[in-house]
Amino acid sequence: MICLKCPFCFYDESKVVDSRSTDDNTTIRRRRECSSCGRRYTTYEKIEDIPILVVKRDSTRENFNREKIVNGLIIACQKRPISRKQIEELAEDIEKNISNNMLTEVESSVIGEMVMDRLKNLDEVSYVRFASVYREFKDITTFIEEINVLRTNNK
Ligand SMILES: [Zn+2]
Numbered sequence: 001m002i003c004l005k006c007p008f009c010f011y012d013e014s015k016v017v018d019s020r021s022t023d024d025n026t027t028i029r030r031r032r033e034c035s036s037c038g039r040r041y042t043t044y045e046k047i048e049d050i051p052i053l054v055v056k057r058d059s060t061r062e063n064f065n066r067e068k069i070v071n072g073l074i075i076a077c078q079k080r081p082i083s084r085k086q087i088e089e090l091a092e093d094i095e096k097n098i099s100n101n102m103l104t105e106v107e108s109s110v111i112g113e114m115v116m117d118r119l120k121n122l123d124e125v126s127y128v129r130f131a132s133v134y135r136e137f138k139d140i141t142t143f144i145e146e147i148n149v150l151r152t153n154n155k
Pocket residue numbers: 006007008009010011034035036037038039
């Protein structure tokens with residue numbers, strides 16, 4: 001864990017006034033304002049060190065876990081011509097995408113959409129399977145609608 005304490009008074013709470021990533025996208029430079037003495041200082045945080053929190057439907061948060069995406073994809077892609085490597089690349093791509101946007105919190109539904117976007121291009125059957133689990137279709141009508149949308153798009 002990086003020390004983000006105020007270098008002047010060592011208070012450990014601050015407000016971020018500006019964030020930008022460095023040119024190589026590995027570090028985030030943040031201007032912070034100390035909540036105690038009000039002085040400003042700069043911190044450099046490695047993107048890989050910043051945990052991404054996933055906000056679940058019930059507003060609780062958990063650490064982003066790439067393995068969870070991989071496991072969901074393995075189920076969706078069962079008996080489909082998709083390799084483990086493709087699945088892992090897809091999950092990695094999503095993680096990178098979140099990091100590059102410097103998000104520290106992301107809604108679980110947003111991750112679901114990201115997975116579906118990518119899966120749609122990869123394999124239609126897996127996509128529908130995944131979507132059915134992810135969106136928790138309430139009834140068959142919604143499910144059929146989803147399939148019809150796919151068909152229309154492919155025409
Ligand atoms: Zn301070």
